[in-house]
Amino acid sequence: MRNRKWMRAGLVALVAVPLALVGCGGKGDNNQTKGTVSPTVSTEPSAAANKDPIKLTMWGGVPPENGPQAVVDNWNKDNPDIQVEYVRYVNDEAGNLKLDTALISSQPVDMFMNYDFSVYEKRIKAGNALDLSKFTDYNVDDKMGTGASLWKVDGKYHGVPTSKGLSFVWLNKDMLDAKGLPVPTDWGLDEFRDYANKLKGDKVWGAAQSDYYFNVPINGSILKQSVVLTKPDGTSAFDNPLTVKALHVYSDMMFKDKSIMPHTEQLTSKPALDQMFVKGETAMLFSTAQIFRTTNNVKDYPRSFKVAAAPAPKVNKDQTDYINAGGLGDVLSINPRTKSPEAAWKFVKWYADGGMLPMAAGGRVPSSKDFPVDQAVSLMFKGVENTYDLDSIKRVMFGNIPVGLSTLDKKTGSEQQVVYDNIFSQKLTPEEGAKELARVHNENLQSSKK
Incomplete structure (x- = not known):
């Protein structure tokens, strides 16, 4: 949330983490083709056939100090025959282009993380992600649950979704207690607006959120267990009453209630919203688990209040078909050109x-049913357990909230962001804005069919 590019990253990739590039490793083989891995080949590489250890590189968007380096260090310690190096890339347009170029060049890329479905799908179509059906010793559907299937392309997995990604609302529980407000377990935008109004105060916003989160209730109302944001006739579903209502609520919060920072002011001042929250300058923050990096850092960002969590608000509280945008993410794929696909697959399963x-520790919630969840929770809150309302956080992060994955393409997402900017600067009414969101989407839907 440090800058506008960061804030907009989530609009075009609902499970996205911004981040910078480093590193190198062993050379890949450009001449190896996609179909060379046999399902009958052992997935347990042996050091006996190799004097020197197999060297692999794993590219990802998370800073090494936030977990990835510890991951590969743990692996390397226990697997002297297969040594992995972590390479960081920036999860933005330039960074993804750099990774895509490396995948088809002589640069070493054996494994890589995908954070956006449309980018992931393009890599698969270009032959840059290995078809994992060639391995028969790991059932992704069984391990990860039904949400994993949204990452299938042409009925096959080309990566393993390793984490759960949800957008939710962080709350200053002390402020809630002072107003006699319970931590919400199910609510809509009307209730969210009411809470923000009651919690706002002198130099305290009732709520804060970056521009991406304005579309979370909208997309969640459209998804309905699907990955498409269209009506049955194939046209855009953005021009519907729920979209109009969501835009009205947020506009009213900005300009009538003054309970949330006006969009134009936020674009101008570029506030660090996570720091605003820990400083007590906003009572609620619409965000994701990535805020743990700030809320857990009580040394640099000391706070005296407890942090609680509530699910993302629906547009209407009584919606029964609402789907929380986010779903599973951090999809770990293998480069078809790697010299050591079996070794890479062994690492993927272990990871x-x-x-x-x-x-x-950085808030990434594992999706595998066989993951040691208690250990994960313990690590997330190690040393700061007493500063959280753990019941509410566990309910949101590890509960059975229905999730879906939006595959809205980057072009549509970027163009729709301009529409949101115009709505929240009062250049368009919510009604006009909903129609414009649909128009942009329809144009790109038509273009994709040509």
């Missing part, structure tokens, strides 16, 4: 089922 434990 998903337990190896990613150091990532939990």
